[in-house]
Amino acid sequence: MIKFTHNGRPFDASRFAADIEAKAIALGMQALEEKARGAAASIVDPETGHHADVFVDRLSGNRVAIRTTGSPAFARLLEKRLGVDPGKVQVMNAADGAPHPKVYLAHASEDKDRVRPIAEYLMANGVDVWFDEWEIEPGDSLRQKMEEGLGAMTHFVVVLTEKSIAKPWVAKEIDVGLVQQVGGKSRFVPLVVDLDPAKLSPFLQAMLFLKIDPASEADLKGLVDRLHGVSRKPALGDAPRYVQTAPSGLEGWSPAAIAVGKHVVETSAHALAVDPVATLEDLTASLDIATDDLRIALLDLKNGGYLREMNVPGHYAPQPALFVDFDEAFMPFSPSEDARTLANRMVTGEERAADTKRLAETLGWEPRRMNSAICYLERVGAIKSRHALASAPWRAVQLVRTDETLRFARNHD
Template sequence: MQAALASLEAQIREKLGSIRNPETGEFPTVVMRGDSLDNLHMHVEGSPELIELVRKRMGDDNDEELMPENETPEETPRVFLSYTSDDAALAERIATALQANGIETWWDKWCIAAGDSLRQKIDTGLGDCTHFLVLLTPQSVGKPWVNQEMDAGLVRKLSNKCSFLPVRHKLPPQDLPPLLSGMHAPEVSADEDIAQLINDIHGISRKPKLGPRPHAHAAEATTQTGYSAAANAVACYFVENSKYGRFGDPIIDVEPLAQETGLTIDDTKDALFELSAFFKDTKIHALVKASLFTEFDRHWKPWDPREDAQKLAADIMNNSDLPADSKAIAERYGWEPRRLNPAAHYLFERGLLVDYKVLGNPEFELHRIVGKADELRRFLKGRQ
């Protein structure tokens, strides 16, 4: 099985790793995790342009594992801005601010060109929006065109196809149209009003930060890691209790792990199954792999293995006097083995280091840190 997995990994690295962005010269970085075909995971790191090129070469537009590094898939909000030309200056301020803050904005001055069909362009903007934003002023509330667009926006809202966002400017709340009188319509004039509107569209809550849940103190990192609260509790336990940040450190059985995290046995088993790519065994024992620390250290430690790995890779390539011995490197950097190991494993996991794992060295994941010159060069080239 190990030989088959090694062969498969080599084929995948060769196939995907040779794809190159012709404009930037960037190569993708391939990460393989798992010790059997049942839990084998692969993802490819690189810029959005390179990931798109890899998708095209692979002929698969639906592979969720091909993702720009540090990016998570989420829908971009799309706003249709309804207003009257009397308020064009304020509408432009709002549209420009929305567009500059990650909100795709349909504004007629940008989206309707000479010779275009007004109805078709507006229909397209309305039909594609996730948020219908209407600027209500003393000038706009009586305009037939604005009211027709509001009708269309309300129909989409009632069909759960978009959110309806009325905002006021110099219009008293009592002068709102009857259908909108029950909606919150904030005043918009100052920059902080527009900033709050941007936060509302992005769903950024005004509430204070939610405190940790009982028995799962790592739950608040869910949105950062992409894993469940239970999985975060397990990952956090290993990050905070590992002495060296390497395989089998610490060693703990499932039942004691449940007690340490405050989870039930079933929740602990489900969390370990969710994190199976980071563990050797999850039936009775929870034998952690070094890859867990490369993935999760940045959430609960004051360092980021990704940044440390890039520094290490650059020094290997550029500093001929850099020692290969892991202990000597740690002393030069002023790092404990707990910090060096995740950085070194980050490079090793991506096929960038020679395998110098030895028995009898409890402190370091790799006895020597020796880079593969061509692979490291391509890795660094994509991160300049």
């Protein structure tokens, strides 16, 4: 008699199905995480000019939370790139219009008199502080109350003194605060009070800490500014005229990525899958941009789904999204407007499957323009395309009208 096993146990159909479902969900969640991180890595924060950190955390119920240290403007760009509703990307410590920062104030009990003025100043300046003597009543569970405070915080603030660095309980709280920071749930803020930084652990010495005097209003104000996200930088002036502003629709891309995208669409003969093939060497020769900036630009465009790296490393081919967005900015036609025109022509025609070449001739479009409109409709899922090996210079030999084509045409009538 043959006995079947699964994962080392006798085969059970229901358990087997549950395992398959769990693995499928895990793969789906992983794909979602990779998509979010890839999209985020390609966006430059319009308020800082830098790439922001993005955290993708798994939640119960097969859900994910996406959080960023970037600005609200960065979060909105990321939502647009991911195709999710506004507000789905959470901004950590957002300032204007955001809830007050919530601080868990870790300290040694012997330092209570020195820590209390810090807590009172923070509370008076819009920072909600979890301070044990304010939160724990007689009969309360100490552990439960501390877990509640740790779970709700946006910032973990630890007061480091000669006494606190020797306390095992404070060390445990620090561990929790660091885990929360790594997971993107809060920020870790060490305060050094009357302590030689050389006595800190090597790990804490490597972190950016604040030396603070609880009796100094200037020091306390600096802490409040940091918790509220007030920048120490001077006000940002106007950019010089020679700095190119990102064209409409391309906000969030670095100047180098915009230059690469512009070069690709302007040198593409027909907007086909390998038209053109870009390499770092070719781009370096064609564009007056530093090599390292070009490397990051190619990585950004690849992570964003605008370029794909071919089987030969260092060779990049355009994706439909590149033609859709960058043609809109730099070509003498509009893929979005042409897509509406093409969809309307298809839904009013008699044939369900239309010949691409004949459609283009009817509209008076060259292959380059027609293919860009096809990219747009394919990207929004409004048509089905039929391909053939000898279809060049067209992206498809036939375009098939579907119910999605009808809906697209009516929505943009």
